[in-house]
Amino acid sequence: MAETTDTLLMLERAADDLRRGCPAVVKDGADALVLLPAELANTPSLKRFDAIADGSFVLLTNNRAATLKVAGEDWAVVRLARPSWMSADDIVALADPTLDLSTPLKGPFKRLEHRDEAVDRAAIKLTKWARLLPAVVAAEVEGGFAAAHDLFEVDAGAVLDADLTQARMLKQVASARVPLAGAENTRLVSFRPLAGGVEHIAIVIGEPNTHDPVLMRIHSECFTGDLLGSLKCDCGEQLRGAIKLIGDAGGGVLLYLAQEGRGIGLISKLKAYALQDQGYDTVDANTRLGFDVDERVFAPAAEMLKQLGFKAVRLMTNNPNKVEGLERFGIRVAERVAHAFEANPHNENYLATKKARTGHLL
Numbered sequence: 001m002a003e004t005t006d007t008l009l010m011l012e013r014a015a016d017d018l019r020r021g022c023p024a025v026v027k028d029g030a031d032a033l034v035l036l037p038a039e040l041a042n043t044p045s046l047k048r049f050d051a052i053a054d055g056s057f058v059l060l061t062n063n064r065a066a067t068l069k070v071a072g073e074d075w076a077v078v079r080l081a082r083p084s085w086m087s088a089d090d091i092v093a094l095a096d097p098t099l100d101l102s103t104p105l106k107g108p109f110k111r112l113e114h115r116d117e118a119v120d121r122a123a124i125k126l127t128k129w130a131r132l133l134p135a136v137v138a139a140e141v142e143g144g145f146a147a148a149h150d151l152f153e154v155d156a157g158a159v160l161d162a163d164l165t166q167a168r169m170l171k172q173v174a175s176a177r178v179p180l181a182g183a184e185n186t187r188l189v190s191f192r193p194l195a196g197g198v199e200h201i202a203i204v205i206g207e208p209n210t211h212d213p214v215l216m217r218i219h220s221e222c223f224t225g226d227l228l229g230s231l232k233c234d235c236g237e238q239l240r241g242a243i244k245l246i247g248d249a250g251g252g253v254l255l256y257l258a259q260e261g262r263g264i265g266l267i268s269k270l271k272a273y274a275l276q277d278q279g280y281d282t283v284d285a286n287t288r289l290g291f292d293v294d295e296r297v298f299a300p301a302a303e304m305l306k307q308l309g310f311k312a313v314r315l316m317t318n319n320p321n322k323v324e325g326l327e328r329f330g331i332r333v334a335e336r337v338a339h340a341f342e343a344n345p346h347n348e349n350y351l352a353t354k355k356a357r358t359g360h361l362l
Contacts, residue, residue: 012195032119034151036049057137075116078112081110125162185247199258219254298326303329315336317336
């Protein structure tokens with residue numbers, strides 16, 4: 001456990017360096033890459049990077065590469081050559097599709113014929129962990145490089161397994177009574193990974209019986225919808241509606257997971273909104289940014305339910321993936337309870353896309 005905690009601590013510190021626009025190293029045995037986040041590239045940072053690393057290239061997800069017409073065949077990530085004409089601004093534009101209209105004449109780009117390996121996938125995963133766009137400037141390096149240049153180094157396998165590892169390490173750290181509108185008899189229970197990181201919250205309403213399937217909802221945080229009342233989605237209605245319905249039913253649980261924007265983070269979600277303003281739907285916006293359609297993992301929800309004493313649930317959702325996600329990690333879904341609200345002029349296309357393209361039962 002101590003070794004696992006230390007590994008996740010190192011991962012968090014490497015991700016924090018990436019968020020500041022500093023390099024980090026990912027290794028897989030003898031293979032290693034030094035990384036610089038593409039969206040944070042600038043002339044000084046690239047100059048410093050090139051001073052310590054030779055033969056650099058740009059590493060993108062296959063989703064983003066597809067929009068640039070350089071996708072690989074069944075590859076998760078793609079390496080692009082970094083020619084001399086490619087400036088810092090060009091690299092930022094490669095990573096950020098919200099700049100596509102202002103920088104339309106990108107390229108030509110050359111794909112490097114290098115099938116993705118664990119170290120490549122981990123490099124992209126680390127940027128996602130850092131809540132950055134999944135694109136990096138990278139270079140192959142040898143063992144000892146990180147220590148020689150005072151950089152944090154993380155193991156590729158640990159990065160790729162980090163979501164599940166962190167979920168297994170969740171621990172209850174605080175609990176308090178908080179009366180809510182629609183459910184006054186409510187207790188909030190916070191869960192934090194042992195190695196630190198973001199907290200998830202269980203909203204326990206009433207005194208639900210742990211022997212029977214509990215009425216519950218998994219709700220991914222949505223700053224714009226939950227707090228600001230955005231009309232672009234139905235998240236705020238789903239949150240407040242679930243609390244009231246669970247309260248009216250006599251009790252249950254709502255798990256409030258720190259997985260903003262289907263797991264891509266608030267800043268990237270705002271970029272996805274900007275792409276939607278250009279005419280892309282919610283699915284294409286995410287993939288143009290380089291993400292999967294849904295980046296969420298439901299292992300934390302399953303672990304929280306287990307620690308609260310629940311083995312079976314009546315799940316309030318319109319998303320079949322949540323059913324599969326809970327059952328994959330050992331929670332029996334006894335019933336799917338429909339949980340939908342009327343569309344408004346601002347979110348009707350969003351809801352239609354969820355129904356047509358992501359299998360939501362609306």
